[in-house]
Amino acid sequence: MAVRVQTEDFDAGVEIARLRAGDRGVGAIATFIGTVRDVNDDATVTELTLEHYPGMTEAALEAIVDEAKRRFDIRDALVIHRVGALAPGDQIVLVIVTSEHRGMAFDACEFAMDLLKTRAPFWKKERLPDGERWVEAHASDDEAAQRW
Amino acid sequence: MAVRVQTEDFDAGVEIARLRAGDRGVGAIATFIGTVRDVNDDATVTELTLEHYPGMTEAALEAIVDEAKRRFDIRDALVIHRVGALAPGDQIVLVIVTSEHRGMAFDACEFAMDLLKTRAPFWKKERLPDGERWVEAHASDDEAAQRW
Amino acid sequence: MRDSVSTLVSIRLVYLARLREAFDSAGEALELTSEDAPTVASVIDALRRRGGAWSSELAPGRAVRFAVNHRLARASETIANGDEVAIFPPVTGG
């Protein structure tokens, strides 16, 4: 499975080892992990809840992985995204790309994250000391996705 | 320690957890792992030996980490490079960068790898079925380093 | 000669994140009667006419995104009988 949506945490080391297992043609592995920060837009975040659109989510992530494989000369790719209630310091998302040479691994990994930020149906709600708020989308994410 | 030169293998998951431990301001972690391919320039590689320049190696890697921290808005960085005899599939190098936002983590990680490829005193010797050869430097690595 | 049933389009609506809360609903069934091929925009127009949170959250200029049958879609996309149409704010995952 190239994509997983889960409430459980993930172990990047284990996932990297699994993704490249048996492929001796791999020379480069680029990995990205997104984590919950304890501050966002100058407010203290005590909890972050990830909502998603079951049914669409995995298909959207699979489309991103397929697009990365189509556009970049890579060997394999994996995306894991967590949903549910998370605390500061918790891991949110993992993207791993294996390739022969490092340039393609870096590009495909960043490409997948940029697309994920604008095309995968996840929404973050932050709990602050004085209430809750939905995280607003950043224009910078649209710009990042439009580079490719 | 921001850099390590060692014969032993490393565990990316453990190193990532250690580098970001206690820093709740981290929102992005970019990681690169270089591994030994079983084929290089159309020849079958059965063993790869990494020679280095003791005394200079750690200083060169520390200079790269310092430069990455100076040029990019990142929280922390780690470089581990192995030396000695390695087999196809073995891990060679690990670069981890933590930052608040993903763009800086990706850029600093790729920057560190590009500099490492052109400034850190390591040399690869390949064992092939019919003998040994020193790996030749790639012009593409010089070009990659000159982008920054 | 067209069958009169062909002008009736039944869809499943899904509301997510802030819109789910604003509408106090995770979704509903909706029937559109139209001589033309209905689009996502037709659905939004129908919902806006309800007033209240519907008209304010879906007002022109508000950032709203759509998916038809689990694929991102523009407002101009046509919809067919049985489609699932999701309406949600810009995504913020990753």
Add this chain to the structure above:
Amino acid sequence: MRDSVSTLVSIRLVYLARLREAFDSAGEALELTSEDAPTVASVIDALRRRGGAWSSELAPGRAVRFAVNHRLARASETIANGDEVAIFPPVTGG
């Protein structure tokens, strides 16, 4: 009045990777006598005059890199008494 000892520069040479094998040596002590401030290029000139692998491996146009006291250096860099000068092929780590 300059002390005559000031014109004698003792350095430590280090050869690495392919050059270590070609010279069949990991390094050596070298004394340069010069009226001018010697540079990395002065050292390379002195080594080339030995002929054989020295002149072929260090021939103009060959890709050779240098470090002075563990820092990458150009051929024009001046060297001082006690310096460690390393000579090696372009690096291929990572």
